[in-house]
């Protein structure tokens with residue numbers, strides 16, 4: 001559990017982190033070692049879910065050394081399916097991280113939505129539905145490893 005207080009917003013108690021895979025933590029289906037190390041650190045405090053249509057068919061192999069759960073989303077109505085997954089595990093205790101238009105609804109529903117730009121860019125819809133926008137998934141994970149950074153940005 002990750003617990004912190006944001007002045008003017010309230011107490012945040014996160015148990016889950018839901019990541020979009022492609023464009024967010026993977027580029028061309030690959031996850032860098034640096035990102036893997038941070039994911040493993042993060043998994044000490046949060047249950048990590050990777051949502052993916054597995055376009056490249058390589059996801060199990062890619063994440064075999066990581067402590068997380070892969071959730072395969074069939075490539076139809078992805079936006080709604082990703083949102084429904086966040087609702088199922090509990091939106092109040094979930095942070096969602098994504099870049100694409102099909103991440104907009106899950107970022108909107110999650111207690112904290114983080115949009116990442118990375119090298120594929122982020123959809124305008126997703127940016128508008130995010131609480132926070134960062135350059136990279138590495139920056140997003142650093143926020144969760146140092147939640148005072150989230151407090152600094154979101155306090156009112």
Ligand SMILES: [Mg+2]
Pocket residue numbers: 020021022023024098099100
């Ligand atoms: Mg994506």
